[in-house]
Amino acid sequence: MCTDFVRFRVIVTGLVQGVGFRYFVQERAVSLGVTGWVRNLRDGRVEAEIEGDSDLVNMLIDAMREGPTFSHVESVQAFPLSGGRHHSDFRIAPNGQ
Numbered sequence: 001m002c003t004d005f006v007r008f009r010v011i012v013t014g015l016v017q018g019v020g021f022r023y024f025v026q027e028r029a030v031s032l033g034v035t036g037w038v039r040n041l042r043d044g045r046v047e048a049e050i051e052g053d054s055d056l057v058n059m060l061i062d063a064m065r066e067g068p069t070f071s072h073v074e075s076v077q078a079f080p081l082s083g084g085r086h087h088s089d090f091r092i093a094p095n096g097q
Contacts, residue, residue: 007036007051007081012064014074016046022092024068025060032056035087040095047096051087 012021017040025038025048034057036050048064050057067073 004054005052005085006054006057007049007083007086008057008061008078009081010048010050010061010064010079011077012046012048012067012073012075013044014067015070015072016067017044019070020068021046021071024071025064026090026092028063029060029090032060034060035085035090037087037091037093039093042095042097049081049087050090051081051085 022038022040025046028034029036029038029050032052034050034052036048038046038048041047050060061076061078065073065076
């Protein structure tokens, strides 16, 4: 397993609200040991900030591409972020703009 630390801002589009998507992401993140947050955006997208071991973060991004049973993911965009560790756990954050 790789030990490179990475951080990403992730934007997910499609049918990703009202289908348990945030809870799905939180559950996967916790099981992988990835930290950060996930939230709904007003325009129907989901946004996340995730950080951790690069292999584990990539596994979470892959899981986000699949989504939970009743979701339909159209796209997942991951934007690298600079800096060190910002989070100690993974949480569902309040809705954003």
